[in-house]
Amino acid sequence: MHRRLHGRGALFDVEPAGLVPRIVGSRPYQHRVLALEHPGELPFVVLTGPRGIGKSAVLGELRDAYQGHTPVALVDCAEAQFAGPPPERPAESWSPVAQALLVVAEQLAEPVTGAGRITFPRLMSGLVAAAAGGWGDADSERIRREVERILLLNESGSWVSGFAGRWAGKVAAKVVAAATGTGPLVSGAVEATLESIAEGFASRRHQKASVWYRTYPNAGGHAQRGLILLSGHFRAGGTSRAHAERYLVRALLADLTEAYAGVLPRMQRLGRPLVLADNVQDGPGPGLPAAVLRDRAEGVADQVAFVAGLRGDGRELLRGAVLGAPRLVFTPRSQSTVRIWCASVVLCPPPP
Incomplete structure (x- = not known):
């Protein structure tokens, strides 16, 4: 362990605890x-430095x-899947950030020791609304293929394979029917998705998720x-997107x-x-930190520890940051401030 990661003990060590165990709250390689x-x-760590000094190795080691033991996702923003939409997908219904969120959620959903899959009903609904904006001239098979992958984010079973579970397949059929019918395309797809969340799950959690987007600006x-407004903003591009x-x-x-939320899930995860x-x-890299840090600056709390790898010194991404030890105060364009744990860690190459 760590043989390729010279001098990384400050990040990984258990006794005394390194930075990552302290901000994640569990020991690496152990369910403790x-x-x-x-x-x-709330922690947001950025590993900075030139190419070839081990940033990717650190992130890979953290995932392993x-x-x-705890929900974890690793996404490489330079991968080809984030460079542009698939050939059959129109650009107005796809973005690198939306694709990255889908990939991240798919990994975070995986069961961990003592706890089952995490479901993502809110994200699922939003991604369906964004994708529906590109279904105007699509064939039903393409719609089904796209929507079933998104719907798996709300699959709570511990075993998922093939196209989708029975519930996801049923919802996909509803969405295809709505999207290829004579009524308004986006609103039909959104209505089918929300109805399926409300009908398919009786839990209070899913009922809350089905009404979450009522707080979207101008949703009344x-x-x-x-969700219809979100879809329109997504298609519009630019600042609206x-x-x-x-x-x-x-x-x-x-x-x-x-x-x-609740005592039992916290004890299990x-x-x-x-x-x-x-x-x-x-690719999606600049947009993800910007969204997370701005929400945190405005008091929208979350549960997540972020660690990012950035080629260069980080000045552009961390514009407005004032370094301190061991914290950093980040000032987004809103002029609010947010504390971040050790936001910039400069990695140095190992000695010859």
């Missing part, structure tokens, strides 16, 4: 809890250290209208917060969920 240090301060207290993407990021974090993002200078 560790007290969170400054639990009220916590996989199976109606979740369906909120950035606004919609921010709500999609918020939906992911709200679903994770819900999964950790040790530590915070961990999201690892490599090469955040590319």
Whole structure:
């Protein structure tokens, strides 16, 4: 362990605890809890430096250290899947940030020791609304393929394979019928998705999730209208799309917060969920930290520990940051401030 990671003990060590165990709240490679240090301060760690000094190795080691013990996801923002939409998918219904959220949620959903899959009903609904904006001239098979992958985010079974579970297949059929019918395409797809959440699950958690988008700006207290507005903003591109993407990021974090609510889930899932993002200078990279940090600055709490790898010195991504030890105060464009744990860790290459 750590043989390729010269001098990384400050991040990984257990005795005394390194930075990551202290902000995640559990020991690497062990299903054992560790007290969170400054639990009220939400961590966002950025590993900076030139190419070839081990940032990707650190992130890979972190994923291996916590996989199976606490929900963890690793996304490389420089991968080809984030460079552009698939050939049959129109650009107005796809973005690197939305794709990254889908990939991250798929990994975070995996069961861990002592706890089953995490479901993402809020994010699922938002991603269906965004994708529905590109179904105007799509064939039913393409719609079914796209929507079933998204719907698996709300699959609570511990074993998932093939296209989808029976519930996801049923919902996909409803969405296809709505999207290929004579009525308004987006509103039909959104209505079918929300109805299926409300009908398919009796739990209070899923009932709450089905009305979450009623707080979307100008939704007037109606979740369906909120999702239709989000879809329109997403299709519009530019700052409107950035606004919609921010709500999609918020939906992911709200679903994770819900999964950790109550005494029993917290006891079963040790530590915070961990999201690892490599090469955040590319693709969806800049948008993810911006959305998370702005929400935190405005008092929207979440449960997640973020660790990102950034090529360079981080000045552009961390614009407005004032370094301190061991904290950093980040000032987003709203001029609010948010405390972040050790926001910039500069990695140095090992000695020859």
